[in-house]
Amino acid sequence: MLYTWLSTLAGGALVLYVSLKIFFPYFWEDLLYCLRRKRLKAIIKKRASNGILSITDLFMQRVEKAPHKPFIIYEGKVYTYQDVDKRSNRVAQVFLHHGALKKGDTVALMMGNEPDFIHVWFGLAKLGCVVSFLNFNVHSRSLLHCINKCAAKALVIAEDCLGSIEKDFIFHLKDNNVTIWLMSTSSPFQHVDTILDKLDKVPDDPVPSHLRSVTNQRNTAMYIFTSGSTGFPKAAIITHLRALSASLAFMQCGAVSRDIMYLTLPLYHISASLLGIGGCIELGATCVLKKKFSASQFWNDCRKYNVTVFLYIGELCRYLCNQPSKEGDRVHQVRLALGNGIRPVIWKEFLMRFGPIKIFEFYGSTEGNSFFLNYTNKIGAVGRAGMFSKFLHSFELLKYDVWKQELMKDEHGWCKKAPIGExxxxxxxxxxxxxxxxxxGNKEISEKKLLRNVFVKGDVYFDTGDLLVMDQNGFLYFSDRVGDTFRWKGENVATIEVSEIIGMMDFIQEVNVYGVSVKNYEGRIGMAAIVLKPDQPFDGERLYKHVVDFLPSYAQPRFVRIMDVMQITATFKHQKMHLVNEGFNPEIISEPLYFLHEPACSYIPLTREIYKKVVSGEIRL
Known part of the structure; x- marks a missing residue:
């Protein structure tokens, strides 16, 4: 009887297993991912009950458990968890001794990838300050805008970033009671304080713990700037809960404490700071921090430091694939990579060349309220809406008219859902x-990111501004960006900001900036359609100097199109779609075209010969 019962049970289990494999092939992966996400959320709640309410609290716990574990390896030097703790204590003591800051103040941080970025970040957090990460590529008006928007009381700037700001800018900050602290032993400016010369004069004792205490996980932990289609960079509010949640990303991919992470992305990005540094703290792992990404040094570094995981953007993988092939391309210990923006063709090429590395592509944004992970390693997908996804988040893909740039609605005024495959x-x-x-500092723009009364009265949805496609198996694929923003070199470029900068030139009447595709390149590169003022000639040298002075390299338009009149919509918006589609091909565009040419320090006429060299890759962008 028992044998019959067990045989029936085993047979039923086998039938169930086979049926799931046939009709629901991703059932077990979906279930495991859902359970893992639920478990990680429970861990955050349990920790909160034990007083772990912030990244800083989590870091302090790691220091206590493994003080001598290597945390940061930078240019061959090892910094243990205890080393980082003590030096960040000294940073906090410097500000405490000088009475420069109080709990709740916002401090802007402008530094490149180096250990002191983390020391300053944690030191300020230990004082209860909100840290605002600034992109060191921005300067002039954009930098001033960023500091004003986050209401920073102080600016901490690396010595090698000082050259990007003008003396008048420093006086302007002083006039607005913003103190400036330079990570150096001396300052070329009278009104700029220094930090490095003071570190040895203060103890490495912890500052009073009540300063860093968090009463509510939904309070602001930091600001991370993101570019959008609404003008200058916007300071996304990152709460303590959001920071802790982001740090779980690598753990969801199966990373563990013995992993060694290779981090080359800029720390002012949420990916590097929270998924990367935060992820290492969450795991209790080690991070090999690189000052700047180098395709030629990447795999040598991975072999040298026994790297097992790394964080990427699509362009990074393409640069690696473009390197000359070597016999040792597969000789490494890297087993997984987490990131976004890798094209399917590069994905395949990357695996074929460098071995069976598990690539976890994700979808998310700095200010967004969602995170999608392609946990099945399906090539091309940015995420998956499995059969259990409704227990994790509620999202929809809405029908959108890309020409009119508006949502499509039914006769009752409700939004329509996009069909599968569209x-x-x-x-x-x-x-x-x-x-x-x-x-x-911008409630109006915050409100614009929300859609109300989408399906029923009173519902509220966050508008990602991105078009995605879902296939019949529930996989999500990125399609395009809505609006004016485009992405180049891993950075979001706001066309309105670029237009405003170019429009400052006295010979330009009107500017329309957009992104155009270039063969074999990820994202879209900047192009500007310009209407000149009457009787004013185009001055390529002056425009070149202007964009180099005022815009980071990734935002500088590489192509210029001179037009007699700018086409606009019925609502007086610039028409971009036809310009985007025509691109920069001189064979189909009759108007004058120009190309940003660094050797000439000017915009020079875009000839057919130059066009062919750009498309063929002979001229690198």
Missing amino acids: PGLLVVQVTQETPFSGYA
């Missing part, structure tokens, strides 16, 4: 579990 605007419902914290 692009739709990704929106994520705003709930207690998936809140939208908005942007600092």
Whole structure:
């Protein structure tokens, strides 16, 4: 009887297993991912009950458990968890001794990839300050805008970043009671304080713990700037809960404490700072920090430091694939990579060349309230809506008219859902579990990111501004960006900001900036359609100097199109679609075209010969 019962049970289990494999091939992966996400959320709640409410609290716990474990390896030098703790204590003591800051103040941080970025970040956090990460590529008006928007009381700047700001800018900050601290032993400016010369004069004792204490995980931990289609960079509010949640990304991919992470992305990005550094703290792992990404040094570094995981953007993988092939391309210990923006063709080439590395492509944004992970390693997908995804977040793909740039609605005024296989605007419902914290100092722009009364009266969804496609198996694929923003060299470029900068030139009447595709390149590169003022000639040398002085390299338009009149919509918006489609081909565009040419320090006429060299890759962009 028992034998019959066990045989029946075993047979039923086998039938169930086979049926799931046939009809629901991703059932077990979906279930395991859902359970893992639920478990990680439970861990955050349990930790909160034990007083772990912030990244700083988690870091302090790691220091206590493994003080001598290597945390940061930078240019061959090893910094243990205890080393980073003590030096960040000294940074905090410097500010405490000088009475420069109080709990709750915002401090802007402008530094490149180096251990002191982390020391200053944690030192300020230990004082209870909100840290605002600044992109060191921005300067002039954009930098001033960033500091004003986050209401920073102080600016900490690396010595090698000082050259990007003008003396008048420093006086302007002083006039607005913003103190400036330079990571150096001396300062070329009278009104700029220094930090490095003071570190040895203060103890490495912890500052009073009540300063860093967090009363609510939904309070602001930091600001991370993101570019959008609404003008200058916006300071996305990152709460303590959001920071802790982001640090779990690598753990969701199966990373463990013995892993060694290779980090080459800029720390002012949420990916590097929270997924990367935060992820290492979460795991209790080690991070090999690189000053700047180098395709030629990448695999040598991975072999030298026994790297097992790394963080990427799509361009990084393409640069690696473009390197000359070597016999030792597969000789490494890298087993997984986490990132976004890798094209399917590069994905395949990367695996074929460098071995069976598990690539976890994700979808998310700095200010967004959602995170999608392609946990099945399906080539090309940015995420998956499995059969259990409704227990994790509520999202929809809405029908969107890309020409009119508006949502398509039914006769009752409700939004329509995009059919399977067709692009739709990704929106994520705003709930207690998936809140939208908005942007600092700009309630109006924060509100513009929300869609209300989408399906029923009173519902609220976050508008990602991205078009995605879902296939029949529930995999999500990135399609395009809505609006004016485009992505180049891993950076978001806001066309309105670039237009405003170019429009400052006295011979230009009107500017329309957009991104155009270039063969074998990820993203879109900047191009500007320009209408000149009457009787004013185009001055390529002056425009070149202007964009180099005022814009970071990734935002500088490489192509210029001179037009007699700018085409606009019925609502007086610039028409971009036809310009984007025509690109920069002189064979189909009759108007004058120009090309940003560094050797000439000017915009020079874009000839057919130059065009062919750009498309063939002979001229690198």
